[in-house]
Amino acid sequence: MVKISPSILSADFSRLGEEMAAIQDGGAEWVHIDVMDGAFVPNISFGAPVYGCVRKHCALPFDVHLMINEPIRYLDDFVKAGADLITIHAESTDRVAETLTAIKERKIAAGLSIKPGTPVEAIREYLPLCDLVLVMSVEPGFGGQKFMPSAVDKIRALTALREELGLHYEIEVDGGINAETAPFCIEAGVDVLVAGSAVFGKADYKAAIDALRG
Numbered sequence: 001m002v003k004i005s006p007s008i009l010s011a012d013f014s015r016l017g018e019e020m021a022a023i024q025d026g027g028a029e030w031v032h033i034d035v036m037d038g039a040f041v042p043n044i045s046f047g048a049p050v051y052g053c054v055r056k057h058c059a060l061p062f063d064v065h066l067m068i069n070e071p072i073r074y075l076d077d078f079v080k081a082g083a084d085l086i087t088i089h090a091e092s093t094d095r096v097a098e099t100l101t102a103i104k105e106r107k108i109a110a111g112l113s114i115k116p117g118t119p120v121e122a123i124r125e126y127l128p129l130c131d132l133v134l135v136m137s138v139e140p141g142f143g144g145q146k147f148m149p150s151a152v153d154k155i156r157a158l159t160a161l162r163e164e165l166g167l168h169y170e171i172e173v174d175g176g177i178n179a180e181t182a183p184f185c186i187e188a189g190v191d192v193l194v195a196g197s198a199v200f201g202k203a204d205y206k207a208a209i210d211a212l213r214g
Contacts, residue, residue: 002182003192004209005030005063005172009045010196016050017057019200026205030063030085032174032194035078037068040092041141048074052081061085063192065113065174067140068092072099079106087111087134087172090123100129111172115140116148120157130169132192133158137185138175147176152188159189179211186214 006028011019020031033051038044051062061084068074071088072095078086086103090096090112103110111132112123116139127133135158137151151173158171173185174194182193193212202208 002186002190002213003029003170004199004212005032005192005194006199006205006209007032007034007174007194007196008051008200009034010200012200017054020054020058020060022205023199023209024058024060026199027209028060028199028205030061030192031058032063032065033083034065035068036141040069040089041067043141048077048081055082063087063172063194065111065134065194066092070095072102075099075102075106079108083108085109085111085132087113087132089113089115089140090118090126091115096123096126097129100126104129104131113140113174114154116150120154120161124161127161127165127167127169130167132170132172134172134174134194135190136175137173137177137181140175145176147178147181149184151175152184155185155188155190177212179214182212183214 006023036043036045064083065087100110109131112130113134135151135154138145170191172192177195178198199208
């Protein structure tokens with residue numbers, strides 16, 4: 001069954017602990033935490049101390065997506081704050097293999113993300129180091145964007161490569177995911193759906209999460 005990882009960028013930050021507990025009660029498998037530095041992407045979100053302080057309110061795995069330049073500099077901060085999975089961007093550093101290895105050395109899962117303009121083939125050499133590959137179906141940095149259908153082709157390509165290379169990474173998609181776009185990604189082989197307003201913008205989180213699964 002596909003996993004749902006609601007993005008807390010769309011949560012009510014005045015009651016973040018309650019929001020995280022609510023998605024857990026609603027059946028989400030992970031919590032997606034977007035960290036933006038205002039340099040790699042044109043927006044700023046929050047750092048490790050913010051989500052670290054709400055760790056006690058939620059037992060779900062923390063799916064931390066670093067949209068920051070040279071993420072290797074901050075790995076220890078995010079691990080200390082409770083990350084279970086750290087995903088970096090292939091475009092954010094010239095030290096992709098070194099950074100993925102450093103994440104795994106800290107005994108947590110390592111993910112690699114690609115922007116809409118980056119082809120799957122560009123990360124082929126790094127796939128053996130990945131526990132997860134995140135396909136961005138919008139330009140990273142802002143919520144509420146429209147889903148780019150080209151992401152479905154990338155999910156299919158990653159599914160085929162996983163089988164061809166005998167690997168076991170999970171495939172995640174983030175951006176414009178809702179009850180209408182999710183089925184295309186599921187059909188293509190996605191394992192994890194990231195959704196923001198499609199969950200946190202609804203009155204009933206359980207119903208919203210169930211709707212994403214189809």
